[in-house]
Amino acid sequence: MQGSPEVCVLRLGHRPGRDNRMTTHVGLTARALGADRVVIAGNASKSKGTIEDITARFGGPFEVELSDSWRPLLRDWSGVVVHLTMYGERVQDVEEEIRAAHRADPVLVVVGSQKVPFDVYDAADYNVGVTNQPHSEVAGLAVFLDHLFDGRELDREWEGGESRVLPMETGKRVVPVEDLDGEE
Numbered sequence: 674m675q676g677s678p679e680v681c682v683l684r685l686g687h688r689p690g691r692d693n694r695m696t697t698h699v700g701l702t703a704r705a706l707g708a709d710r711v712v713i714a715g716n717a718s719k720s721k722g723t724i725e726d727i728t729a730r731f732g733g734p735f736e737v738e739l740s741d742s743w744r745p746l747l748r749d750w751s752g753v754v755v756h757l758t759m760y761g762e763r764v765q766d767v768e769e770e771i772r773a774a775h776r777a778d779p780v781l782v783v784v785g786s787q788k789v790p791f792d793v794y795d796a797a798d799y800n801v802g803v804t805n806q807p808h809s810e811v812a813g814l815a816v817f818l819d820h821l822f823d824g825r826e827l828d829r830e831w832e833g834g835e836s837r838v839l840p841m842e843t844g845k846r847v848v849p850v851e852d853l854d855g856e857e
């Protein structure tokens with residue numbers, strides 16, 4: 674998010690076809706809730722296209738990358754590595770420490786799909802549970818990002834894109850960005 678070190682989400686374990694929708698939602702959630710980039714391990718070109726299309730329509734900045742070899746990214750990350758897992762430390766016990774580190778350093782947030790290889794647990798600076806109950810990578814990511822940014826991501830400013838949604842009590846209003854000149 675503008676004004677803070679990078680937050681990158683690494684999505685592991687994508688199975689083409691079967692995981693397309695979940696992987697797309699990991700990317701859209703990362704974008705909407707303040708991350709700067711998602712790296713998807715594996716052949717997820719369909720998800721990449723959908724996330725890029727949403728960024729083109731509704732703004733960014735937000736980057737999507739596909740990677741066949743995610744281990745170097747994890748190993749060489751010059752910042753904090755957070756792996757989200759139901760087996761991890763409670764988010765409420767470690768969030769302050771992670772927030773403090775993020776004032777100076779980029780954060781890599783790793784989420785899985787099926788079983789995550791054990792070296793990821795070892796490589797992580799923090800294995801973090803959003804509750805210690807099994808649920809979903811999309812839910813875990815959303816709650817973690819909201820805690821990391823302490824809610825500031827909800828006021829994030831968007832750049833570029835074609836349209837903006839105007840919040841309304843009822844109904845739907847989407848306006849071209851050029852009609853908002855001076856109001857953003």
Ligand SMILES: C[S@@+](CC[C@H](N)C(=O)[O-])C[C@H]1O[C@@H](n2cnc3c(N)ncnc32)[C@H](O)[C@@H]1O
Nearest residue numbers: 757758759784785802803804806808809810813
């Ligand atoms: C279907 S779950 C797999 C559950 C897996 N046994 C695990 O290690 O959490 C897919 C992904 O969702 C995320 N996830 C599931 N439950 C979570 C929780 N309670 N806290 C944080 N992340 C969670 C993890 O990133 C996990 O890799």
